Amino acid sequence: MTFEIFMQQLANGISIGSLYALIAIGYTMVYGILRLINFAHGDIFMMASYFMVFSMVNFGLPWYVSMVIVIIATILLGVLVEKTAYKPLRNAPRMSIMISAIGVSFLLENLATYLFTGVPKGFPDIAILTQAISFGNISFSVATLVTPIITLILLYVVQFITNKTKIGMAMRASSIDFETARLMGININRVISTTFVIGSGLAAVGAILWGSKYPSVMPLMGVMPGLKCFIAAVLGGIGNTTGAVLGGFILGMAEIMLVTFLPSLTGYRDAIAFIILIVVLLVKPTGLLGEKVTDKV
Amino acid sequence: MLEIKNLHVNYGGISAVKGINMSVPEKSIVTLIGANGAGKSTTLRTIAGLVKPSSGEIIFQGENITGKDTIDIVAKGITLVPEGRRVFANLTVLENLKIGAYLRKESIEDSIKNVFDLFPRLKERSWQLAGTLSGGEQQMLAVGRALMAKPKLIMMDEPSLGLAPLIVNGIFDIIKEINKLGTTILLIEQNANKALKVADYGYVLETGKITMEGTGLELLKNEKVKDAYLGSSKK
Numbered sequence: 311m312t313f314e315i316f317m318q319q320l321a322n323g324i325s326i327g328s329l330y331a332l333i334a335i336g337y338t339m340v341y342g343i344l345r346l347i348n349f350a351h352g353d354i355f356m357m358a359s360y361f362m363v364f365s366m367v368n369f370g371l372p373w374y375v376s377m378v379i380v381i382i383a384t385i386l387l388g389v390l391v392e393k394t395a396y397k398p399l400r401n402a403p404r405m406s407i408m409i410s411a412i413g414v415s416f417l418l419e420n421l422a423t424y425l426f427t428g429v430p431k432g433f434p435d436i437a438i439l440t441q442a443i444s445f446g447n448i449s450f451s452v453a454t455l456v457t458p459i460i461t462l463i464l465l466y467v468v469q470f471i472t473n474k475t476k477i478g479m480a481m482r483a484s485s486i487d488f489e490t491a492r493l494m495g496i497n498i499n500r501v502i503s504t505t506f507v508i509g510s511g512l513a514a515v516g517a518i519l520w521g522s523k524y525p526s527v528m529p530l531m532g533v534m535p536g537l538k539c540f541i542a543a544v545l546g547g548i549g550n551t552t553g554a555v556l557g558g559f560i561l562g563m564a565e566i567m568l569v570t571f572l573p574s575l576t577g578y579r580d581a582i583a584f585i586i587l588i589v590v591l592l593v594k595p596t597g598l599l600g601e602k603v604t605d606k607v
Numbered sequence: 608m609l610e611i612k613n614l615h616v617n618y619g620g621i622s623a624v625k626g627i628n629m630s631v632p633e634k635s636i637v638t639l640i641g642a643n644g645a646g647k648s649t650t651l652r653t654i655a656g657l658v659k660p661s662s663g664e665i666i667f668q669g670e671n672i673t674g675k676d677t678i679d680i681v682a683k684g685i686t687l688v689p690e691g692r693r694v695f696a697n698l699t700v701l702e703n704l705k706i707g708a709y710l711r712k713e714s715i716e717d718s719i720k721n722v723f724d725l726f727p728r729l730k731e732r733s734w735q736l737a738g739t740l741s742g743g744e745q746q747m748l749a750v751g752r753a754l755m756a757k758p759k760l761i762m763m764d765e766p767s768l769g770l771a772p773l774i775v776n777g778i779f780d781i782i783k784e785i786n787k788l789g790t791t792i793l794l795i796e797q798n799a800n801k802a803l804k805v806a807d808y809g810y811v812l813e814t815g816k817i818t819m820e821g822t823g824l825e826l827l828k829n830e831k832v833k834d835a836y837l838g839s840s841k842k
Contacts, residue, residue: 495710
């Protein structure tokens, strides 16, 4: 293997890793507050891809307008899912809300199949993201280069919101004790909605960048990234946003390096995520940056 | 200031509070004593809006607040220091205080200073995570946090629970101090002796019903109270 190929793959690994990271933040934040694995999160990501297709292909809007529309529409969808499928179960056992999340996931997948058919649609070409740039013999798309940068900026924004703002403080308080948070006058429902706004918004950004790399949009396209990003969140320590990003990078890198160094095992690319999950659960169930979990009373 | 009329509360099919009447006059300390499971906590939680009553009325400053949302009740000036302190362990001491003033829009610097004057220990530890504080310090923080809302009425659920005797004395001194500064206090205690000593008026709650009431001093001298709650038998 040449140095060029290695560098190329390194860039790929970082780029795919940061895509995982963006989606993993959504899982980890929702888990942090609701102790819910939001199985519908991958499908929210899928819907965001379709929104982009409709906005650019069907309505012919320019990419920058579409981006804003897609982010807003995805946020609305995420909040709608929370309000209709999770909020009514606020006082139900945790298993009920988890089943509800799985239900929403199937609903979105089948709704997309019914409405948009299972035939893959082409993701619109955003020239500014897909054009190639080259350094010597190494060339990659602008998307590959900007994805990690966007991810790190958004991670910083999320960290700023959770650590420096009033609503962020309410989010951290609510994440350990709903009832006492209410006694402080915190509106729990608003805190939870904010969490879904952030998570869905990041999933929308992830979908736009993903589409520039893998331009094929299908109803089940969210399943595998969804599972992998959930694993990334567990690997980093679920509930911890920095951990989610770290987990995403590690997972992306592990996948690409497997393909690079052991090309004969390329078919196992998806399996590596699950192997990592099993190892994490056996060796360090709290994840890399996760703290000891004390269950809510 | 606070009037409770014929309050009934059911908790998971069991009636925990069976028609109690009590009143908390402005600027007083009123205590509610009783054994485990008598319905003390349920009463406070119902006033705070965490539990909905099945019947009865809760009147605060002439306004019916029965069954209102906790946020509205906090906004009206009632705060609860919950049992077991329940400080936010993952937030710093200062953040815990700030979150106590969550509904306040104006500057809270003065209130923070007041709390630090009352509890100098909290000032020393303001950057520490609340989870690293000792039990007594956490109780101070829980009380300080409740004060940050500038409440008219503070309800305290077993503030002395699980604390060393010396610390318990400190907590009761603080309760008197806060009261002197003009805040009305409704106190729940298993430590009936201490509670009745600081209280202007007391109620004895047994299995959801008020069985005795009187000034703190009257109850302290009452033989039945002595027998059941003060551990000093007449024999």
